[in-house]
Amino acid sequence: MKKIVIIGASHSGITFADQLRSGGFEGSITILEKQIINPVEKPPLSKTFLDEDFSNTKIKFRPEKWFLDKFIDLKLGVEAKEILKEGNLVKLVNGEEISYDCLILASGATAKNLPSKMLQNNKQFVLRDFKDALKLQNALTEEKEVMIIGGGYIGLEIASSLRKKGHKIRVLEVAERLLARVASPELSNYFLNLHKEHEVKISFGESINKIKEFDNKISIETSSHKNYVADLIIVGIGVSPEIRLAYEAGLDCDNGIVVDANYRSSYSNIFAIGDCALNKDEYGIRIESVHHAQFSASRVSSCILGLEIPTYEEPWFWSDQYNVKLQSVGIIKDIKNTVSRIGRREGSKSWWSFSSEGLVAVEAVNDPQAYVVAKHILQNKIKVDEKQLSNNDFDLKEMIKK
Numbered sequence: 001m002k003k004i005v006i007i008g009a010s011h012s013g014i015t016f017a018d019q020l021r022s023g024g025f026e027g028s029i030t031i032l033e034k035q036i037i038n039p040v041e042k043p044p045l046s047k048t049f050l051d052e053d054f055s056n057t058k059i060k061f062r063p064e065k066w067f068l069d070k071f072i073d074l075k076l077g078v079e080a081k082e083i084l085k086e087g088n089l090v091k092l093v094n095g096e097e098i099s100y101d102c103l104i105l106a107s108g109a110t111a112k113n114l115p116s117k118m119l120q121n122n123k124q125f126v127l128r129d130f131k132d133a134l135k136l137q138n139a140l141t142e143e144k145e146v147m148i149i150g151g152g153y154i155g156l157e158i159a160s161s162l163r164k165k166g167h168k169i170r171v172l173e174v175a176e177r178l179l180a181r182v183a184s185p186e187l188s189n190y191f192l193n194l195h196k197e198h199e200v201k202i203s204f205g206e207s208i209n210k211i212k213e214f215d216n217k218i219s220i221e222t223s224s225h226k227n228y229v230a231d232l233i234i235v236g237i238g239v240s241p242e243i244r245l246a247y248e249a250g251l252d253c254d255n256g257i258v259v260d261a262n263y264r265s266s267y268s269n270i271f272a273i274g275d276c277a278l279n280k281d282e283y284g285i286r287i288e289s290v291h292h293a294q295f296s297a298s299r300v301s302s303c304i305l306g307l308e309i310p311t312y313e314e315p316w317f318w319s320d321q322y323n324v325k326l327q328s329v330g331i332i333k334d335i336k337n338t339v340s341r342i343g344r345r346e347g348s349k350s351w352w353s354f355s356s357e358g359l360v361a362v363e364a365v366n367d368p369q370a371y372v373v374a375k376h377i378l379q380n381k382i383k384v385d386e387k388q389l390s391n392n393d394f395d396l397k398e399m400i401k402k
Contacts, residue, residue, distance in 0.1 A: 005100035009033035012274025012293035013106030019301035034079035107242035155236035330361030343367035
């Protein structure tokens with residue numbers, strides 16, 4: 001195998017290229033990226049985009065020299081139009097064709113927006129890339145009233161960043177609680193109280209019926225016929241995986257590009273990694289995280305290099321809001337009980353969620369010890385006694401000495 005082509009200079013795509021070179025791969029590596037700027041890290045966008053020293057240089061994933069030193073051909077402003085899988089070719093929007101021996105789809109995901117029938121103007125924003133962050137930064141040079149649509153992690157991190165700069169915030173969430181798809185009710189309630197303490201207004205069970213513009217303001221009418229006024233709207237209602245190329249090429253897709261344990265698609269020399277990949281057998285759902293980007297890249301690079309395939313890893317995630325750091329491990333699914341614990345440090349807490357099969361996820365705020373112990377327990381499938389765990393005097397480290 002001599003020619004590797006990667007579509008997407010995402011976290012997973014660049015990590016994969018790095019792993020290949022570090023593992024001794026001597027063939028050509030080409031990365032096709034439709035953005036025209038050097039790729040940046042995504043996590044800092046929602047946390048630091050209002051900082052005075054925010055720049056793409058500060059959050060750049062790798063400097064230009066790194067790609068040169070690694071002999072990786074990064075082609076910016078180049079968009080793939082079509083995969084001609086029978087001929088091992090990628091057709092570009094500009095009409096050129098690039099051949100490959102192995103194709104890696106690392107195209108990530110795109111931010112969902114409001115329906116096109118609603119008002120679309122320069123007061124409506126999403127935050128998915130550096131260009132989005134700059135637009136928001138320019139719109140928020142003075143105190144504003146901001147409506148955030150969506151009470152997921154992105155919406156809450158943006159709310160935290162904006163409140164620290166003095167902006168007035170309301171979060172509109174269609175579900176009955178924050179983080180409804182990804183967190184335990186206990187953690188949802190914790191973040192609800194945290195944001196209320198910082199004077200963020202939050203409305204539940206509300207979708208948008210209509211948006212109007214008047215007097216340089218925006219009026220938002222909800223499904224319950226309430227009306228809110230804001231200077232601008234930030235939409236944080238999730239993302240859609242970039243699967244168009246794979247779907248049109250005839251690869252198996254289902255809210256992601258379906259892959260096996262090696263992240264190989266339904267076509268033998270095409271792999272998918274990161275946010276666009278759906279590892280049904282091991283995770284069951286599509287995972288959007290830095291950890292999954294790195295892990296999926298390591299599976300594919302090991303496969304190509306003929307190395308031992310990395311064993312399954314429990315997904316982990318973090319979020320920074322105000323003075324709180326959340327660290328979570330596992331997947332919240334089919335929960336029957338959640339045990340709460342108070343940590344050793346002031347303000348530290350953790351929630352241990354169980355399904356009928358045992359411990360499945362742990363969420364820890366300002367409690368790194370609980371997170372580290374939980375990660376070890378889940379990764380090594382250690383059985384946990386709920387009653388023992390609910391005793392706050394019990395030392396967590398005892399569970400990993402067995």
